Amino acid sequence: MTIDWSRERLLIYAPHPDDETLGCGGLMAKVKNAGAEIYVQFVTVGDTADLSTKGYSTADERFAEIKKVADHFRWDDWNVAFPGDEYHLKLDAIPRFELSNAFERHSPLSIAEIEPTVVLAPHRTSYNQDHQVTAEAVHTALRPSDTRKRHHPRVVAAYEEAADQWRYDAAPSPNLLVELAETDLDTKLAAMCMYGTQTHEHPHTRSEATLRSLAVLRGMQGGVALAEGFHTMRWLA
Template sequence: MMFDWSQQRLLVIAPHPDDEVLGCGGLLHKAKSAGAEVYVQFLTVGDTADVSDKGFSTASERVGEIKEVADHYRWDDWHIAFPGDDYHLRLDTLPRFEVANIIERQSPISVTSVRPTAVLAPHRLSYNQDHQVAAEAVHTALRPSDARRRHHPCLVLSYEEAADQWRQEPAPAPNMLVELDEAAIEAKIAAMRLYGSQFHDHPHTRSELTLQSLAVLRGMQGGVAFAEGYHATRMLA
């Protein structure tokens, strides 16, 4: 199936800065290069303990990284819904209604405001609690309704990350593959490098070799060189 990305308006829901690159960084390059609009709704960012030499990254550092990545991709806009340590890695303490409302109508780049043709979000089977909250909130925000009264994106996709394989339920195979060229893979890896606090050497789920390997695997499954895998929840032609 051929898909005209040039006519799309993408809204990506990223629980944290870097999830949008890990999950759909190749597609973001492909779509934006074709002429699409791209908006990224981050749910939260805060000080983060990590395995770097310093042992942590600050929220201000990570916001600075977002700005570099946004310039790299030429996003049309981005927004952080729940900044601060009260929410970072604690989104499961919020009522789903509050998170879904941000996505549906309260954010400056909400579904109601942006009227995206495609929404991309994490998969609900991620081990990470913030990812699970994001996936369920998107599912609620995009519930079936009268399209004359509420905006219905025609394409709703769950993106995958290598770390999602760490879960007890069997990982379903993607039911949609998006072909990528070498430039899209290079752009994805370059963007991940801009998230310097989150990028790691191999072996790590956020290493260059991991990103390349997953793209090669998904590409092989589609008979092409590179691809990203998605789970389509809604696809209205």
């Protein structure tokens, strides 16, 4: 089965800046070149402890990185729903009702506003609490209902990150593989380099070697050179 990406409008949920690139950077490169629209809804960003010399990266630094990556991928728009240290890495303290409503209709990039044809979000089995909460809130916002009254994207899927496997109940292998060209992967890896506060040398879940290895593995499973994997929750043909 193939998708005419030139006709699609993607809405991608990223708990933090870089999750969208880790999970579907290759897909974003592929579909944008085909003519698709791409909107990225970040959920939160704040000062972040890291392994750099100074020991942390500021929210301002991370916003500057987002702007570079947005230009790199040519996103149509992006937004941060809950910025600030009071939310960053604390999304599990926000009521599901509030998060789901933001995603469904209150954010500038809400489902009601964008009317996406494809929605991508993190997988709920991630060990990261912000990823879990985001996945569940998106799931609630996209609950089945009368399509005459609420917009329903045709495709709803979860992207994967290498770090998601750090769970005893980790998700099984993806059931949707999207073939990537070498240039798509190169675009993804270049974007990760722009997230300078978040990239690391190998061995690390966010290293270039890890990202390339996962693309090679998913490609092998589909009988092609490179691919990204997704877990589909809805596919309306």
